[in-house]
Amino acid sequence: MSILEQRHDMPAFRLALRAWFAQTVPPDWQQRMTGASHEDFRAFQYWWLEELNKVGLATPHWPAKWGGEDLSIAHQIVFFEELARADAPDPVMFTISLYHLPATLAMWGTQAQIDRYLPGARRGEVWCQGFSEPGAGSDLASLRTSAIRAGDNYIVNGQKVWSSYAAYADYYLLLARTDPTAPKHLGISCMIVDLKSPGIDIRPIRQITGDSEFCEVFLDNVVVPVANLIGPENKGWQVAQSTLSAERGLLVFALAERMNRLFYKLFSDAPATDAEWPKDDQLRREFVRAYADLQAVRRLIRTMLDAIQRSDDAGDLPPIIKILYGETLQRSCELWTRIEGLNGQIHRPTYISGGYAKGRWMMDYLNSWTWTIAGGSNEILRNVIAERQLGLPKEPRG
Amino acid sequence: MSDENPDDSALLEAVSAVLQSECSLSDVRKYVSGDEGLSRTLWKQAIELGWLGIAAPEAYGGGGLDFRSLATIYEQLGRHLAPISFLQAQLCIDALIRVGTDMQKRNWLEPLIAGSIRGAVSLGDGALALKLSRVGSLVRIDGTALIAHGHSVGLLVVFARDVSGTLSAVVVDRKQSTVEVAPTRIHDGTRMLSLASFDACEIPAENVLAEDGAAIQLEDHLTDHAAIALACDSIGGAFAIFALTVEYLKTRTQFGRLIGSFQALKHRCATLKVGLEASRAMLTAALEEREQHSGFSSAYASLTKFHACDMYVTASAEAIQLHGGIGFTWESPCHVFLKRAKLNQALFGDSAWHQDRAARLLLSSAA
Numbered sequence: 001m002s003i004l005e006q007r008h009d010m011p012a013f014r015l016a017l018r019a020w021f022a023q024t025v026p027p028d029w030q031q032r033m034t035g036a037s038h039e040d041f042r043a044f045q046y047w048w049l050e051e052l053n054k055v056g057l058a059t060p061h062w063p064a065k066w067g068g069e070d071l072s073i074a075h076q077i078v079f080f081e082e083l084a085r086a087d088a089p090d091p092v093m094f095t096i097s098l099y100h101l102p103a104t105l106a107m108w109g110t111q112a113q114i115d116r117y118l119p120g121a122r123r124g125e126v127w128c129q130g131f132s133e134p135g136a137g138s139d140l141a142s143l144r145t146s147a148i149r150a151g152d153n154y155i156v157n158g159q160k161v162w163s164s165y166a167a168y169a170d171y172y173l174l175l176a177r178t179d180p181t182a183p184k185h186l187g188i189s190c191m192i193v194d195l196k197s198p199g200i201d202i203r204p205i206r207q208i209t210g211d212s213e214f215c216e217v218f219l220d221n222v223v224v225p226v227a228n229l230i231g232p233e234n235k236g237w238q239v240a241q242s243t244l245s246a247e248r249g250l251l252v253f254a255l256a257e258r259m260n261r262l263f264y265k266l267f268s269d270a271p272a273t274d275a276e277w278p279k280d281d282q283l284r285r286e287f288v289r290a291y292a293d294l295q296a297v298r299r300l301i302r303t304m305l306d307a308i309q310r311s312d313d314a315g316d317l318p319p320i321i322k323i324l325y326g327e328t329l330q331r332s333c334e335l336w337t338r339i340e341g342l343n344g345q346i347h348r349p350t351y352i353s354g355g356y357a358k359g360r361w362m363m364d365y366l367n368s369w370t371w372t373i374a375g376g377s378n379e380i381l382r383n384v385i386a387e388r389q390l391g392l393p394k395e396p397r398g
Numbered sequence: 399m400s401d402e403n404p405d406d407s408a409l410l411e412a413v414s415a416v417l418q419s420e421c422s423l424s425d426v427r428k429y430v431s432g433d434e435g436l437s438r439t440l441w442k443q444a445i446e447l448g449w450l451g452i453a454a455p456e457a458y459g460g461g462g463l464d465f466r467s468l469a470t471i472y473e474q475l476g477r478h479l480a481p482i483s484f485l486q487a488q489l490c491i492d493a494l495i496r497v498g499t500d501m502q503k504r505n506w507l508e509p510l511i512a513g514s515i516r517g518a519v520s521l522g523d524g525a526l527a528l529k530l531s532r533v534g535s536l537v538r539i540d541g542t543a544l545i546a547h548g549h550s551v552g553l554l555v556v557f558a559r560d561v562s563g564t565l566s567a568v569v570v571d572r573k574q575s576t577v578e579v580a581p582t583r584i585h586d587g588t589r590m591l592s593l594a595s596f597d598a599c600e601i602p603a604e605n606v607l608a609e610d611g612a613a614i615q616l617e618d619h620l621t622d623h624a625a626i627a628l629a630c631d632s633i634g635g636a637f638a639i640f641a642l643t644v645e646y647l648k649t650r651t652q653f654g655r656l657i658g659s660f661q662a663l664k665h666r667c668a669t670l671k672v673g674l675e676a677s678r679a680m681l682t683a684a685l686e687e688r689e690q691h692s693g694f695s696s697a698y699a700s701l702t703k704f705h706a707c708d709m710y711v712t713a714s715a716e717a718i719q720l721h722g723g724i725g726f727t728w729e730s731p732c733h734v735f736l737k738r739a740k741l742n743q744a745l746f747g748d749s750a751w752h753q754d755r756a757a758r759l760l761l762s763s764a765a
Contacts, residue, residue, distance in 0.1 A: 270761055291756075296705065300676070386665065392648065
């Protein structure tokens with residue numbers, strides 16, 4: 001019986017997943033991916049997606065009519081728990097393809113777009129997101145990349161930034177201004193751009209880690225068919241909201257579970273290795289405080305997933321969880337750089353995917369700012385909590 | 399939150415309704431300024447409504463509900479700054495139910511549940527000062543201990559060590575003993591501490607509740623209970639003072655704007671909100687671990703104790719600053735919350751003590 005055929009018996013489903021991860025995940029994948037070339041990373045990601053696809057686990061959350069499995073959130077929770085338990089890679093290169101694109105098309109796409117793009121996304125066409133611009137970060141709605149209608153096409157000009165994995169990508173989910181005269185939220189459209197189109201220049205950005213996951217993308221008179229519009233013209237802001245709420249908390253769930261497993265290993269290995277940090281009052285107590293925050297965020301994520309299952313509404317929790325996870329991650333990584341002392345400052349390359357807290361602490365620490373800045377900086381999220389949840393009066397806005 | 403079962407929410411509504419009408423902020427303010435009526439009326443209410451025995455077995459006149467019902471009451475008492483020693487009564491009841499002999503239960507459990515005697519437990523560092531020795535069929539206790547509440551206490555459960563270091567838990571019935579209990583004025587205006595002095599205080603041997611391993615287990619069990627209870631009290635109080643603070647920022651105008659529109663203040667509120675939700679989630683996790691009797695339940699009790707108590711201090715300290723000058727006045731409720739928070743933080747093991755306890759339990763869980 002296949003793994004997914006055992007879904008009606010949750011313990012059996014879990015054991016089948018566990019067995020599959022055990023036999024499929026290469027035990028040395030982290031070593032192989034450490035300091036790997038872009039080509040090796042890419043090849044490994046394609047291989048992993050293919051393995052997941054063989055057993056229906058790349059797109060189990062997709063609706064059956066799109067070739068998915070309609071897998072419930074409860075089952076996906078088990079999937080991600082077992083993924084974390086196996087310390088398996090994440091198909092990070094395909095996050096937009098597997099989560100954000102289908103969520104966006106489900107809400108706004110035409111049948112033609114669904115038929116045309118989803119099968120490819122499932123097989124491994126890489127999608128990335130073209131939202132932020134150099135002048136439009138936190139103030140995303142002020143974006144200036146223009147799409148001017150010319151017959152059946154738009155002519156797109158502008159510059160995008162922070163597109164994850166754009167260097168490997170085939171397609172772009174682009175936000176561009178289609179009505180420069182409308183108020184800023186009302187003149188934006190969302191469209192699909194083939195990244196092989198003439199006029200596109202993709203340049204990786206070197207980050208503080210030395211790696212380059214993110215790219216700048218320059219668009220110079222790029223021709224995009226009007227048929228590639230997702231949702232109505234000038235409704236791009238609403239379309240983008242569906243994109244941004246795509247993964248329903250499951251990815252942060254997996255990250256928190258991974259971090260919990262690592263923390264468990266850290267304290268369970270400590271007595272046997274006669275580690276010094278538990279003997280130091282300050283380090284030990286800081287560790288316990290971070291551990292408590294981690295348990296709190298894990299519990300909040302469960303509450304959010306329960307709410308999504310019950311009423312399809314995550315409520316107030318997403319920005320609270322993002323801040324708490326990001327800050328717990330950052331604080332823990334910083335703590336461990338101190339526990340490691342001078343040794344921790346020796347440069348050790350890392351690998352992509354497999355969570356944010358990997359035990360390569362200085363690298364993890366540097367990388368942790370992706371959590372506190374990307375996808376709504378903690379400052380923007382605090383505005384959201386204060387104004388929309390606590391009902392504090394709005395700041396005057398331009 | 400959304401995790402409650404229907405029984406809990408019915409109880410929550412009932413308890414909350416009583417406290418809203420009997421223990422309003424202005425009632426508490428009067429109490430703090432010297433009018434002692436509130437403590438008596440609330441204690442009477444707690445007796446009449448069966449709160450004292452809510453989690454005790456029905457055979458002893460209790461309500462037979464689970465620990466979660468107690469947690470609901472603890473949180474509401476904290477939210478309304480209730481000036482009664484409910485927790486101490488519960489710890490005595492819990493100790494007797496857990497390890498009491500039939501005779502001990504007969505003697506003390508029903509009066510505790512009926513509220514006709516008040517109980518208090520002395521645990522932790524203060525208790526270590528108590529010395530125990532045996533004199534024929536009597537045990538003798540010497541030393542002093544600072545105990546939470548202790549106001550007109552009739553029954554004390556104390557932990558004491560003999561010369562060999564062996565721990566015992568003993569019931570001290572004030573009717574039968576020479577212990578002196580002197581209430582002490584403290585900063586928290588809603589509760590008190592008492593100094594219990596034992597001077598060659600002789601107690602019948604049948605009052606011993608537990609010895610050695612069993613006493614250690616009992617102390618651990620009561621520590622978990624007290625830790626979770628204080629976390630509940632702290633979360634109730636922290637959410638209450640936070641709500642008052644946010645409301646204040648929506649009404650106070652300076653520079654021609656509501657001060658809540660300033661981002662500098664907004665962000666501090668959002669940071670508090672994140673911390674408060676984290677504390678509540680940590681408490682939920684601790685209650686679940688306790689219900690599942692998991693190997694982590696004591697560690698989680700300690701985690702929730704320091705997390706919630708520290709958060710309560712932060713939320714009430716921030717409340718004073720965010721209220722500005724008015725928050726520094728005796729009239730404002732801010733100081734009442736802060737002082738209760740500071741006592742919670744120090745009671746039954748402070749934050750560092752609970753962090754160390756959690757660390758010890760986590761590290762040994764792996765071995």
